[in-house]
Amino acid sequence: MTRRRRTHRIRASAGEPKRSRRAIPDRYDFDLMPPVTTPIAFTSEEIDAVAFDADGLVPAIVQEQGTNQVLMVAWMNRDALERTLQTGRTWFWSRSRREYWCKGETSGDRQYVRAGYYDCDMDVLLFVVEQEGRGACHTGERSCFFRAFGSGATPGHV
């Protein structure tokens, strides 16, 4: 039980309320259950209508369900998009490594897709997810957008 609680502990970042995960005896602890993977329905017309760029890519925003916090942005090609909708986990195409990656497969910080949207000109996607683990950013921050302009944070690629 202790191990599972550690796995699902959420790192509280600045300004975010700390979530208490204390187990309550004699009560079924839904909070400690792992998230459920659910495929997202789609049609081939929807996939065909996505305006992939010259490199066959489209930016995908990942937003946290409930808080609506923007967690990260990464790129999808047609295959990554189909994998995401079919598996209910976020799949991306890494432009630098030139390979597919499923978010959280190495870090454990998995994303369980609850809904997917396309914008009015169909060149940006938005996925609402349940974020497992410590968060979406490789730095350990919950969101990749943890530095504000004028905040005194050190800019640069981290």
Added chain:
Amino acid sequence: MTRRRRTHRIRASAGEPKRSRRAIPDRYDFDLMPPVTTPIAFTSEEIDAVAFDADGLVPAIVQEQGTNQVLMVAWMNRDALERTLQTGRTWFWSRSRREYWCKGETSGDRQYVRAGYYDCDMDVLLFVVEQEGRGACHTGERSCFFRAFGSGATPGHV
């Protein structure tokens, strides 16, 4: 007063609670005051560190303050980014029209920037705004992401 109320009326979209804008006599109606434009502090080091792409552009997500709803995504070059931070209004570079545009200047659906963020690899920006008028999308929807995969909505550029 009637004219100003009409200007600031917010279009309720599906699933969004209707905001009542009824004036209360003998009470100062803060709700009807136009949003305040506030410049966002920034340093030249922050601007220099932004990873603009080969075309000198970076995608900018616009998110609504309070609801955290993702409203739209558009592109900024260095100059559009500086204008946005300096003026406190969202400025973009139109790739199709090859010109600067300030959101809402023709439609009246202005965006008042309250904070700006850059992500961990500095190639995506996020702006939290107060959205004036009916919303961010040219279709009249509050958000450009109004169609979900599998929802039965008609896909395609609108």
